[in-house]
Amino acid sequence: MNRATASVALRSLRAGALLVLIVGAAFVAPAASTSAAPSSTVDINIAKFAYAPKEITVAPGTKIVWVNQDQTPHTVTSNDKSFASKGLDTDDKFEHTFAKEGDFSYICTVHPFMTGVVHVRKQ
Ligand SMILES: [Cu+2]
Numbered sequence: 001m002n003r004a005t006a007s008v009a010l011r012s013l014r015a016g017a018l019l020v021l022i023v024g025a026a027f028v029a030p031a032a033s034t035s036a037a038p039s040s041t042v043d044i045n046i047a048k049f050a051y052a053p054k055e056i057t058v059a060p061g062t063k064i065v066w067v068n069q070d071q072t073p074h075t076v077t078s079n080d081k082s083f084a085s086k087g088l089d090t091d092d093k094f095e096h097t098f099a100k101e102g103d104f105s106y107i108c109t110v111h112p113f114m115t116g117v118v119h120v121r122k123q
Pocket of ligand 1: 049073074075108109110111114
C-alpha cells in the first residue's frame with residue numbers, strides 16, 4: 001500500500017464514519033421532531049372578588065387554570081356557554097383549553113360584577 005492508496009483508504013474510512021453519523025442521526029431525529037412543543041398553561045387567580053389578570057391574550061391551545069383564592073365561592077362562566085365551572089370553593093381550580101381563536105368573556109354567576117375576558121390569538 002503506497003502513500004496515495006493509504007490516503008484514499010483513510011478518506012473512505014472518514015466517509016464511512018460520516019455515513020454512520022448521518023444514518024445514526026436519521027434514527028434519532030424522528031423521535032426529536034415528533035415531540036411537539038408542549039402547550040402552555042396560564043394561571044388566573046380569583047381573589048378579592050376579581051379575576052387577575054382580568055384580561056389576557058393567549059395562543060390557541062393554551063390551557064387556563066383559574067384558582068379561587070377567596071373565602072367565598074365563585075364561578076367561571078363564559079357568556080357564550082362554551083365553558084362553565086361549578087361553584088368553586090376556596091383553593092378549587094377550574095381549567096379550560098382554548099383551541100380556537102376568539103374573544104371569550106366570562107363572569108362569576110354568583111357575583112355578576114366580576115368579569116374577565118380571554119383573547120385567543122395566533123402569536
Ligand atoms: Cu364570585
